[in-house]
Amino acid sequence: MSNLLLPMIFVAGCLAGLLLDWAGVTVDGLHDISLYILYALMLQVGFSIGCSDNLGQVLRTARPRYLLVPLATVTGSLLFSALAGLLLSRWSVAQCLAVGSGMGYYSLSSILIMQLEAPSIGAQLAAELGTIALLANIFREIIALAGAPLFRRYFGPLGPITVAGVTSVDVSLPTIMRTSGPEMVPVAILHGLLIEVSIPLFVSFFCSL
Amino acid sequence: MVILLLIIVGVLAGRLFRRRGAVARWANVAITVTIGVMLFMLGMAIGNDHHLLSNLGNYGWQALLLCVAAIVGSLLFTVAVNAVIYKKKR
Numbered sequence: 670m671s672n673l674l675l676p677m678i679f680v681a682g683c684l685a686g687l688l689l690d691w692a693g694v695t696v697d698g699l700h701d702i703s704l705y706i707l708y709a710l711m712l713q714v715g716f717s718i719g720c721s722d723n724l725g726q727v728l729r730t731a732r733p734r735y736l737l738v739p740l741a742t743v744t745g746s747l748l749f750s751a752l753a754g755l756l757l758s759r760w761s762v763a764q765c766l767a768v769g770s771g772m773g774y775y776s777l778s779s780i781l782i783m784q785l786e787a788p789s790i791g792a793q794l795a796a797e798l799g800t801i802a803l804l805a806n807i808f809r810e811i812i813a814l815a816g817a818p819l820f821r822r823y824f825g826p827l828g829p830i831t832v833a834g835v836t837s838v839d840v841s842l843p844t845i846m847r848t849s850g851p852e853m854v855p856v857a858i859l860h861g862l863l864i865e866v867s868i869p870l871f872v873s874f875f876c877s878l
Numbered sequence: 879m880v881i882l883l884l885i886i887v888g889v890l891a892g893r894l895f896r897r898r899g900a901v902a903r904w905a906n907v908a909i910t911v912t913i914g915v916m917l918f919m920l921g922m923a924i925g926n927d928h929h930l931l932s933n934l935g936n937y938g939w940q941a942l943l944l945c946v947a948a949i950v951g952s953l954l955f956t957v958a959v960n961a962v963i964y965k966k967k968r
Contacts, residue, residue: 678914682921689926696926703919710912711881715888717905720895734963741955749951753944760940768941769948797937800930804941805948807920812949814913824953825960831952839881840916843909862882 676815707839714842721851735856739863742831746772747871760798763878768802770871772864773813773834775806778872785876809834813841821848830857835868837861 689696750769754762764786771778783799790798813820813833820828826849833841838861845857895901924930930937 675910675913675917679917679921682918683925684921685918686922686925686927687931689922690928694926696922699919699923703916706912706916706919708880708884710909710916711884712888712891713905713909713912715885715890716892716895717888717902717909718885719889719892720898720902720905721892737959737962738956741959742952745951745953745955746948747951749947749954750944752951753947756943757940765944768944772948797933800933801937801941801944803930804934804937805945807924808942808945809949811917812945814917820953824956825964827956827960827963828953831956832949834948834952840913843906843913847906858882858885 676811679811710843711839714839714846717843717846718851718854735859736863738827738830738856739860739867742772742834742860742864743770743867743871745831746770746834761878763875764798767872767875768798768805770868770875771802771806771809771834772868773806773809773836774865774868775803775810777868778806779803781869781872782876785873806834810836810840813837814844817841817844817848826850826853827856830860833857833861835861835864838865 686696746769747766750765751762753769754760754765757765767782767786768778779799779802782802783795786795786798809832813829813836816832817829820832824831829841829845829848830837830853833845836842837845837857842854842857842861846854849857892905
């Protein structure tokens with residue numbers, strides 16, 4: 670139920686934004702507020718881990734071999750974004766790689782792409798590619814939240830983590846905790862943090878090609 | 879880094895309520911509510927964006943293609959990682 674509830678709330682938000690637009694109201698400053706809500710969520714996630722009584726067991730399951738998980742996420746995302754880039758004649762493979770290397774970080778990747786692509790392809794096209802990056806990475810977050818039980822069933826406890834990309838450290842963490850189990854939380858946090866560091870590097874690299 | 883710090887502060891606070899099942903249950907309900915609020919606001923920002931919506935058909939399928947490709951790639955490589963990690967365990 671709850672895996673259908675969240676996408677429905679998202680759609681309700683879209684409708685609310687649409688209605689406000691028709692009423693002539695422009696929503697502003699949402700980004701700042703949502704940052705603080707994200708901070709509140711992080712406190713809650715920590716709290717939930719802290720009072721779940723198996724913290725020691727959780728930490729003991731952390732192993733260096735789990736570093737392979739972010740590696741798989743990055744390699745898979747980049748390789749298949751390049752393949753998809755071959756199908757999109759409007760954009761170069763490097764530009765599609767820049768979108769794919771957002772790995773769920775829609776705010777940062779779209780802003781970076783708009784800024785970095787503008788000098789070479791012009792503001793109009795750069796805004797278009799930035800919007801595609803925004804949508805692609807929002808889709809990734811929604812799919813990660815809604816599909817987590819499915820990915821858990823067919824790809825094991827690492828499935829929901831790799832699909833979540835960077836959001837495995839924040840927005841998707843509670844869902845991962847529920848579907849993959851609390852012992853996967855350190856893996857998810859490490860995965861999200863490493864990917865978070867890599868995103869600006871990859872995006873700016875592929876934009877420079 | 880702020881995120882990691884907040885998680886650690888949360889864990890320390892949570893330790894105080896160890897072995898109280900009711901608190902843990904309510905903490906999980908609160909998490910779902912917070913994610914709901916975040917997704918609602920994200921939706922509101924998108925629904926309120928004129929330019930984005932009028933071009934959704936044009937941009938949307940390209941974004942979906944790139945998104946699905948990245949997810950499929952991630953999952954395929956994770957299958958390989960599964961083979962390495964869970965073979966070692968047995």
